[in-house]
Amino acid sequence: MNDSALPFPDRSPWWRGHTPLMWLAAAMAALVAVSLIGTVTDHRTLTGLPIWDKSVKFALSVAIYAVTWAWLLAGTRRRHRLAWWAATVAAAGLAIEMVIIVGQIVRGTTSHFNGTTAFDGIMFDVMGASIVVVWLATLVASIAVAADPAADRARAAAVRWGTTLSLIGMALAFLMFLPARGVPRPPSISGAHTVGAPDGGPGLPFLGWSTAHGDLRIPHFVGIHALQAIPLILAAAELLAARIPALRAATVRIRLVTVAGAGYAVMLALLTWQALRGQPIVRPDGWTWSAAAVILVLVVAGVVRALRAPRSAADPAAAVGFPA
CATH class of the missing domain: 1.20.120 (Four Helix Bundle (Hemerythrin (Met), subunit A))
Structure with missing residues (x-):
């Protein structure tokens, strides 16, 4: 190459x-x-x-x-x-x-x-x-x-999705300054990670994300690291191209990046909605499960459509691989 x-x-x-x-x-x-x-x-x-x-x-x-x-x-x-x-x-x-x-x-x-x-x-x-x-x-x-x-337009798309979602994830930190909504907060404390309780309750090991209430650190974290997740998804598709011929086409990889980026964005919105409702990540309710199921179905359908959609005969099937 x-x-x-x-x-x-x-x-x-x-x-x-x-x-x-x-x-x-x-x-x-x-x-x-x-x-x-x-x-x-x-x-x-x-x-x-x-x-x-x-x-x-x-x-x-x-x-x-x-x-x-x-x-x-x-x-x-x-x-x-x-x-x-x-x-x-x-x-x-x-x-x-x-x-x-x-x-x-x-x-x-x-x-x-x-x-x-x-x-x-x-x-x-x-x-x-x-x-x-x-x-x-x-x-x-x-x-x-x-x-x-x-x-490579697929890589350009992966970078654009990753940077955009990462910026959104960084901006979600400002939600931590929202009013406490009934939770007592000392005047000296201007915000909180936890929704529905003061910070410092039971949480996941190391991460500390609340296991009893909503936690805005979760969408903040997930959003920020879209910058790594989306390009890594594309990198996985490029590695699989050796075994899956459809992935060798640039248009297919672009469609898959679009599906991954859109799915990631909706998942980020779901995590934000869950946290703002004061719901712990480990105990999603029926609405959260239903929304997650819909997202999963749509992403799977998008992947299938991306792989099966007709491709131009001129579509390049060049070798791919991220630079060392």
Whole structure:
């Protein structure tokens, strides 16, 4: 396969294309190691979980974000400078957020929604401002990457679906500032993850997602990581193309990406609706089960239709594979 047929230009090794993001990823990997040691040696708890549990989760998520965006930016042909600077701003904003999270852990208090003291309030305001900057910078980078020409339209579609849904997932965090709706909340607390109860109740191991009430962290998490999920679905289709001839056609892969993206978006809406109703993820009611069943049927039907739809004789069936 010629380099000209690749969806991304040859810039190996790609991880050298954005030094700030890769330094951020390396720092987060180190923080994961330190935090895991903290979960063993530091027996303090916060909102019902080991106090270092939060930094493990956030560091992992930020590391995945940084590596994914470094990989995406390595393939941009146009507007590369704009995307590079936007990602640099996002990396700086995430670094600020992580410094505050770790600092508050060391102090033994929460970082999010905390206005207990003037200092806590300032830290949360700074963190909130940094996240808004990260969202805006990610939006700019997403537009630059999505507008970039690509030799493989299925991969371009996967990136566009992934970045769009990831931005929506990030924005869902603002729902955590909704009024408590009958749940007592101290004046010093400006928001909550849990819907229908204060934060800190029973939750899933490590993740901490509430098992007794709704939890807005679930759609927030699922949405953010569409950036990895949608391209991975396409990567799986490309790998299966060796055994399933229909997947070798570009139009089929584009249809499958569209089905995956649309299905993911509807699933994200369902998870958000479930959380806002105060319903725990482990105990869905009949309405949630019914909606999930409808989504599953529609996705399966979409996949079948994508595989069986007629294809043009000129449709390329070129070899595929993500760049190393």
